[in-house]
Amino acid sequence: MTGPARTRREFWAAQGENLKIALDAIRANKLRSVLTVLGNVVAVMSVIMVVAVIDGVNTYVGEKILEQGLQVVYIDKFGLITNDDAFREAEKRRDLTLREARALETRMRLASRVVAQVEASKRVRAGRNELANVTVRGTTAGYEEVGNFEVVEGRHLDPSDVDRRRPVAVVGSEVASALYPRVDPIGQRLKVAGQELLVIGVLKAKGNVLGQSQDNLVLTTLGQYDKMFGAHRSLTITVKAQPGVPLERVEDEARVVLRSERHVPLGKPDDFGISTAETFRALYQSLTGGIFAGTIALVAISLVVGGIVIMNIMLVAVTERTREIGLRKALGARRSDLTGQFLSEAVVLSTFGGVLGVAAGISFALFIRAVTPLPASIQPWSVLISLGVASSVGLFFGVYPATRAAQLDPIAALRQE
Amino acid sequence: MTGPEPSRADGAPLIRIRDLRKIYVMGADEVHALDGVSLDIAKGEYVAVMGPSGSGKSTLMNVIGCLDTPTSGSYQLRGTEIREREDDELARIRNQEIGFIFQTFNLLPRADALHNVELPLIYSGTPAKERRDRARDLLAQVGLADRMHHRPNELSGGQRQRVAIARALVNRPSIVLADEPTGNLDSKTGVEIMALLAEINGRGNTVILVTHEEDIAAHARRVIRLRDGLIESDRAQAPRPAAPHAVPATPAAPS
Numbered sequence: 001m002t003g004p005a006r007t008r009r010e011f012w013a014a015q016g017e018n019l020k021i022a023l024d025a026i027r028a029n030k031l032r033s034v035l036t037v038l039g040n041v042v043a044v045m046s047v048i049m050v051v052a053v054i055d056g057v058n059t060y061v062g063e064k065i066l067e068q069g070l071q072v073v074y075i076d077k078f079g080l081i082t083n084d085d086a087f088r089e090a091e092k093r094r095d096l097t098l099r100e101a102r103a104l105e106t107r108m109r110l111a112s113r114v115v116a117q118v119e120a121s122k123r124v125r126a127g128r129n130e131l132a133n134v135t136v137r138g139t140t141a142g143y144e145e146v147g148n149f150e151v152v153e154g155r156h157l158d159p160s161d162v163d164r165r166r167p168v169a170v171v172g173s174e175v176a177s178a179l180y181p182r183v184d185p186i187g188q189r190l191k192v193a194g195q196e197l198l199v200i201g202v203l204k205a206k207g208n209v210l211g212q213s214q215d216n217l218v219l220t221t222l223g224q225y226d227k228m229f230g231a232h233r234s235l236t237i238t239v240k241a242q243p244g245v246p247l248e249r250v251e252d253e254a255r256v257v258l259r260s261e262r263h264v265p266l267g268k269p270d271d272f273g274i275s276t277a278e279t280f281r282a283l284y285q286s287l288t289g290g291i292f293a294g295t296i297a298l299v300a301i302s303l304v305v306g307g308i309v310i311m312n313i314m315l316v317a318v319t320e321r322t323r324e325i326g327l328r329k330a331l332g333a334r335r336s337d338l339t340g341q342f343l344s345e346a347v348v349l350s351t352f353g354g355v356l357g358v359a360a361g362i363s364f365a366l367f368i369r370a371v372t373p374l375p376a377s378i379q380p381w382s383v384l385i386s387l388g389v390a391s392s393v394g395l396f397f398g399v400y401p402a403t404r405a406a407q408l409d410p411i412a413a414l415r416q417e
Numbered sequence: 418m419t420g421p422e423p424s425r426a427d428g429a430p431l432i433r434i435r436d437l438r439k440i441y442v443m444g445a446d447e448v449h450a451l452d453g454v455s456l457d458i459a460k461g462e463y464v465a466v467m468g469p470s471g472s473g474k475s476t477l478m479n480v481i482g483c484l485d486t487p488t489s490g491s492y493q494l495r496g497t498e499i500r501e502r503e504d505d506e507l508a509r510i511r512n513q514e515i516g517f518i519f520q521t522f523n524l525l526p527r528a529d530a531l532h533n534v535e536l537p538l539i540y541s542g543t544p545a546k547e548r549r550d551r552a553r554d555l556l557a558q559v560g561l562a563d564r565m566h567h568r569p570n571e572l573s574g575g576q577r578q579r580v581a582i583a584r585a586l587v588n589r590p591s592i593v594l595a596d597e598p599t600g601n602l603d604s605k606t607g608v609e610i611m612a613l614l615a616e617i618n619g620r621g622n623t624v625i626l627v628t629h630e631e632d633i634a635a636h637a638r639r640v641i642r643l644r645d646g647l648i649e650s651d652r653a654q655a656p657r658p659a660a661p662h663a664v665p666a667t668p669a670a671p672s
Contacts, residue, residue, distance in 0.1 A: 017539050024527050327523045330484060331584070332512020332540035334505045410484045414523070 014337055018344035025317065025345055026352060036313045037353025039306015040390045043299045044357025045364065047386040048378065050295040052365035054288050056376035061284055071241040072146050072276070073251050075104075075258065077234040079273015080283060093271045094262065095234035098222065101140065103261045104239060110250045113142045113240040118225060118233045124218055126179035126190040134175055136192055136218045138225020146238040149219075154186045154201035157221055161200075165223025170201035172217035192218065193228040208373060247276050303389065306353065307397035314346050314401035318408075325405050326413025335406040342405045346398025347391050354390030358383055429496050430457040431591060431623055432481065437490035439476050439646075450476040451487065452646035458625065460591070463618040463656065465626045465637035473646040475596075478627045482515050482594050483507045495591060512540050516585030520597035522577040524569040530556060530580045531565045537588045555583035559613060575606035582613060586622070593617060596627045611636045615656065 026033045078090045101116035108114070119137035123130065141159040143149060149156070151170065161168055169190060176185045176199075185199045197220055206214035222235075241250040255274055264271055318325070325338060333341075361383075365376040439451040451473045458464055468474040479485035480492055483499055486507075492499045494514060502510065511517075516537075524533045534552035543551075556565055559579040569577055578598060585593050595614060599607030615636055618624045626637055634640050635657045642649040 014539065014542075016545075028527060323523065324525060327525070328536070328540075329508065330482070330511060330515075330517050330523075331537045332508050332588075334508040334540070336505070337508075337540060411479050414484075414519070 014340055015344070018341045019348065021341055022345040022348035026349060032313065033349060033352065034356070036309055037306065037349060037356065039302045039309055040350050040353030040393060041357040041360060043302035043306060044354045044386040044390050045361040046295055046299050046302070048358060048361025048382050049364045049368075050291065051379050051382035052361070052376040053368060053374060054291060055379060056369070056374040057288070059375055059377075060373070061281075071243075071247060071250075073239045073241070073247065073254055073274060074276070075237040075239065075254060075272055075274050077272060079270075080275050080279055081273075082283070090273070095232070096237060096272060098140075098235060100258060100261050101235060101237045104237060104254060104257055107257045108239065108250075108253050110242050110245045110253050111239045112242045113145045114140075115142050115146050115238045115240075116140045116222060116235040117143065117238070118222065118235050120229060122192055122218075124175065124179065124190050124192050126188060129179045129181070131175060131178045131216070134216050134218055136220065136225070138220055138222040140222055143219065143238075146240045148206075150204040151201040152204045153184070154199070156201055157219060162221045162223065165221055165227065167195060167197050167224045167227075168200045168220065169197040170203060170219040171199055172203050172213075172215035173205040174213055174215040175218055176202045190218070192220075195224070195228050197224070247278065251276060299386075303393050306350070307393040310346055310350055310394055311397040311401060313349075314342060314398055315404065317345070318342065318401050318405045321405075322408060322413045322416045325408050326410045326416070329408070329410035330414060338406040338408075339402045342402035343395065343398045346401065347394040350394025350397075351387065351391045354387045357390065358387060361386075429493070431460045431462075431495060432456075432458040433491070433493040434481075435491040437477075437480065437487050437492060439473075439480065439485070440488045449646050451480070451490075453490070454643075454646070454648055456641065456648065456651065458623065460623055461618070461621050463615070463624045463626070463636070463638045465628060465634035465640045466643065467628060467631075467634050467640055468643035468649075469629065471645075472643040474627050474629075474643045476646075477643065478594060478596055478625070481592070481625065482517060483510045508540075512537055513588060514591045516588070516590040516593045518578070518581050518585050518593065518595035518598045520600035522569070522574075522581045522601070524577055524580055524584075526569055529566045529568050530561060530572065530583075533569070533580055534584045534587050536584060541588060551587055552583070555587050556580070558586075559583045573606075574602050575609060578602060578606075578610050579613065582610070582617070586617065591623060593622050593624045594627075595624065597629075597633075598626070599628075599630075599633055607633070 075096065077093050077096055078087070081087045081090060096116075098116055101114055104111065105114040117137055117139040119135055121133050122136045123132045124134045124136070125131075139157065139162075141157055141162045144151075144156050152173075154170070157168065157170055160166075171179070171185060171190070175190075179185070179190055180188055180199075185202050188199045189196045190199060191197075197218070203215065203217065203219075208214065239250060239254050241247055251274055255270065258272060258274075259270065262271060328338060328341075362378055365378055368374055369376045434457070435455050437451050437454040438449065441448040441450055454473070454477060466474045466477060476485065480487050480499075481494075483494070483502075484507075486500055486502075490500075494510065497510075499507070499510070517523075524530075525536070528536075531549065531552050534555055535548045538548040538551065553562075553565065556562060559582055561576060561579055561583070564572060564576060564580075567576075569580070572580065578601075582598075585595075593614070598614065599610055602610060611633065614624055614626070624637075626633065628634050635654075637654070638656045639651070639653050641651045
């Protein structure tokens with residue numbers, strides 16, 4: 001008459017029944033169930049969304065911003081500044097000059113090209129047409145090699161333009177179409193800061209990066225730039241490596257040359273900034289790492305709050321269904337049956353929240369992909385992990401209510417109205 | 418439908434209760450709900466347990482139904498001492514040996530009649546197909562063949578109690594334990610339910626009826642009266658004949 005250990009068949013019969021009960025309960029309390037699992041929805045949605053967006057940004061940054069394969073080292077007055085104090089300290093440094101750029105060009109053996117540039121955002125005009133916030137950049141020759149520029153019309157600025165400080169310009173496609181909607185830009189003139197420049201070339205369109213147009217640009221000779229805006233500006237020097245030379249070695253050589261050129265004493269830090277695509281990648285990764293950490297914190301809070309809400313609602317359900325619990329006990333349900341029943345219900349409930357979260361997260365990621373240039377992509381692992389965690393929350397926070405249900409005295413439970 | 422298999426201990430009664438006591442501690446007071454009850458019930462009997470409220474009849478029913486364990490004394494069901502059993506064993510005994518019929522029916526509101534009847538079989542691990550077949554069979558026997566997929570709120574009180582009776586019988590228990598089975602029914606329906614119980618008893622099932630109504634107790638063949646936790650009287654009687662028209666015309670199923 002006493003029971004043997006439960007068989008596998010009994011176990012699965014019970015699970016089937018439990019699933020049915022749990023789905024019935026959710027169906028009977030739709031609104032309450034949805035509200036209960038909001039925490040889980042938010043948590044799962046955040047994970048999927050953030051993973052999708054960051055992954056999208058990763059791809060984007062890798063392809064567009066870092067322009068891998070350029071093999072260049074950037075040198076400027078500030079370098080990669082991430083806080084105020086460092087900025088104030090760097091402001092005291094001496095400006096980088098054209099003389100230093102020339103020195104790099106002559107003394108470096110590992111560099112195939114050294115270009116010095118300076119830029120500002122200005123208003124440009126041609127006749128009645130006007131364009132604001134155009135990047136006007138003064139440059140030495142060879143910029144097309146360090147920055148991936150191509151002309152579709154006319155020609156690039158060449159060394160003789162630069163040496164003779166000619167008032168000529170190569171314009172971005174956006175500037176060309178805005179200033180010369182109906183005529184060939186080549187041979188036309190444009191006005192910047194009261195000076196006239198002759199258009200000798202039009203650049204091939206590059207499109208947008210992070211919503212920033214890359215074609216809203218006017219390139220002119222460094223000498224002409226100085227004539228327009230004064231020479232007292234620090235230059236940005238871009239060094240392109242010889243083919244096959246590792247970037248670190250180029251960086252080291254540039255540092256040695258520049259330190260001797262600027263007479264930086266031994267043991268003193270550089271008084272200039274030197275960086276490569278790798279530097280930006282490292283900064284970028286520390287940034288996205290921060291976003292990830294923030295997301296994990298948000299998700300953890302959502303899950304704990306969500307779990308407590310689920311626990312609460314399960315306690316309510318146990319109270320509401322005290323009579324049902326008593327009845328099931330009278331009909332032969334063991335403690336483990338009732339623990340299983342209410343645990344399943346908590347898990348089904350929180351998984352339900354997880355599924356809603358997956359749907360919301362995917363919709364949001366697709367929305368971002370549709371309205372921004374970010375190629376947000378849904379990562380299957382993020383869906384699986386967040387669903388798994390959401391279900392575990394139900395399992396964890398369901399234990400207490402389920403234990404309460406299992407321990408109810410069947411007589412008291414049956415008597416309850 | 419056959420009755421339960423013969424007792425393991427030969428000659429022992431189905432239920433053997435000796436000097437059963439149940440003491441509840443309520444704050445500083447002790448309540449002696451059962452104060453030394455002894456009785457035997459044989460297989461196939463139809464017993465009514467009567468008494469005013471507070472007489473201990475509910476406690477006795479709970480103990481017999483293995484929902485509660487006595488403070489002292491002995492309760493043997495088919496030769497097995499119940500007092501020493503663990504919680505899960507009691508659950509199994511309730512599942513296999515006891516069929517409960519409640520005053521308030523206690524059906525699951527969201528489940529249809531068929532599923533309600535299947536419930537005890539789920540807890541005994543019966544395969545789904547067999548569950549369904551047996552539940553269908555039982556529902557047909559109580560005259561609800563055409564109500565299998567109705568939910569409790571789509572059924573009348575009498576029909577609900579019939580579902581509950583089918584549920585009580587579905588696991589072929591040793592004892593059918595009915596607690597005021599007609600308490601929530603009008604008198605005509607009550608008569609029908611009592612006729613059904615008489616028929617169940619007639620097929621060899623042991624029926625124990627707890628009631629405070631003389632009219633209802635009159636259907637039993639033996640009446641045990643309790644007062645203040647003690648047996649006041651215990652006598653056999655000629656049962657009132659059941660109204661024949663109320664018995665469903667379905668034949669007893671062979672098993």
